[in-house]
Amino acid sequence: MNKELSIIVPMYNAERTIEKCLQSILGQTYSNFELLLVNDGSEDKTLQICEAYAKKDKRIRILSQENKGLIKARKLGVNAATSAVVGFVDSDDWIEEDMYAELMKIYKETGCKLVSSGIYRDYPKDDYTIEVCDHFEEGLYQNLSAEIYPTMLWDSKWSDFGLYCTLVNKLFQRETLREIYDEIDTRVFYGEDCLTLYSYMMRIQSIYILKKSFYHYIIWQGSMCRSADEKLLCNTYYLFQGLQKEFQKVNEQETKYALLKQLRRYILEVESHTLGMLYGIDMAAMGEWKYDFPEVLNKKVVLYGAGGGSKALYRYLKDRCNIVAWLDKAPEGKDMRCLHEILPADKIPELDFDYLVISVLSKELAQSIKKELMELYHVQADKILWQQAEHTSIFENA
Incomplete structure (x- = not known):
């Protein structure tokens, strides 16, 4: 008898992470699934590990191909x-035990064609996690043209995706996915999730948004090689052409215009990310950032965090106070910012300062960092400052 759900795990040289991934899937409270492990030409022990698991669990099927990339x-x-419903898990990630029980319950009860949940972004190197959810209220949506499409790729209120283009935290209808994979450009290797998801969205009539997270997406900084610049340029063109082709099929002119406008903005963000990844150009810092830290005037200040927006905060602080140090929990591999050396966080006890200003974008992460600074380095709470900056992107009117 066929299973209700097919879970697909593409794998390439994943010997260090695949066991945790498999254990999290096989340990689901929901068990009526088949697990398809797709070996994409691995050259390490990934296949042998999976074969050992397959001998113990009959739900596992192993498929192999030469290394052809994620889409293929x-x-x-x-x-x-063989199942009518499909989910994806990446081989270096893991999922919480009730993920598919909850997603399948919603899929069957609502009759929707896509269930989208939240996702945890885990940064092991920096030892923190951020939860991300779609920028829509929880519930069933059946008028996508009016309720989802206008902010699907880009929601100006949040300066972010409306519907996050990750496949791994969702459930899909198999037959519609097959149509998509028969048509999309398999040359796309960066942004392939967006190409797949938004193409899929143009062919369904309903979606359920769940504001709850189960999937742990593991992010290792610097995972894409800097030598891929020529391929990235071509990739962006293929990505743009693929999505433009889908959106051009929309009959309603107002909806089509809204989608194409969002697409232009999305492609600018892709190019911005590419410039940062390849050449260290921080496009975010070129936008307008508004801060208000009256406490720091003429004081000795430590800047903590060398991530997104940190250069803009540095520029704000340097004319108002004495920046005695710029720290980061994981400074390795991070370039000197604004000609200022980035030091490790464990230098804090050696520093004489009046305030420590945290430079991160997420409120949840800032709270986590503050707690850690107080516990590990005994920094007084009233010395630690953070605020949500007002940011206007350089692409705001694009």
Whole structure:
């Protein structure tokens, strides 16, 4: 008898992470699934590890191909799936035990064609986690043209995706996915989730947004090689062409215009990220950032955090106070910012300062950092400052 759900895991040289991934899937409270492991030409022990698991659990099927990339690996899995519903998990990630029980319950009860949940972004190197959810209220949406499409790719209120283009925290209808994978450009390797998801969204009539997270997406900084610049330029073109083709099919002119406008903005963000990744150009710092830290005037200040927006905060502080140090929990591999050396966080006890200003964008992360600074380095709470900056992107009117 066919299972209700097919879970597809593409794998390439994942010997260090695949066991935790498999254990989290096989340990689900929901068990009526088949697990398709797609070996994308791995050269390490990934396949042997999976074969050992397959001998113990009959729900596992292993598929193999030469190394052809993520889209083709997922396509192989989708075409081999025997269930009407499909979910994806990446081989270096893991999921909480009740994920598929909750997602399948919603899928069956509502009859929707896509369930989208939140996602945890885990940064092991920096030892923190951020929860991200779609920028829509929880519930069932059946008028996508009016309720979802206007802010699907870009929500100006949040300066972010409306519907996050990750496949791994969602459930899909298999037959519609097969149509997508038969048509999309398999040359896309950066932004392939966006190309797949938004193409899928143009072919369904309903979606359920769940404001709850189960999936742990592991992010290792610097995972994409800097030598890929020529391929990235071509990739962006293929990505743009693929999504433009889908949006051009929309009959309603107002909806089509809204989607194409969001697409232009999204592509600018892709290019901005590419410039930062390849050449260290911080496009975020070129936008307008508004801060208000009256406490720091003429004081000795430590700036903590060398991530997004940190250069803009540095520029604000340097004319108002004496920046005695710029610290980061994981400074390795981070370039000197504004000609200022980035030091490790464990230098805090050696520093004489009046205030420590945290430079991160997330309120939840700032609270976590503050707690850690107080516990590990005994920094007084009233010396630690953070605020949500007002940011206007350089692309705001694009």
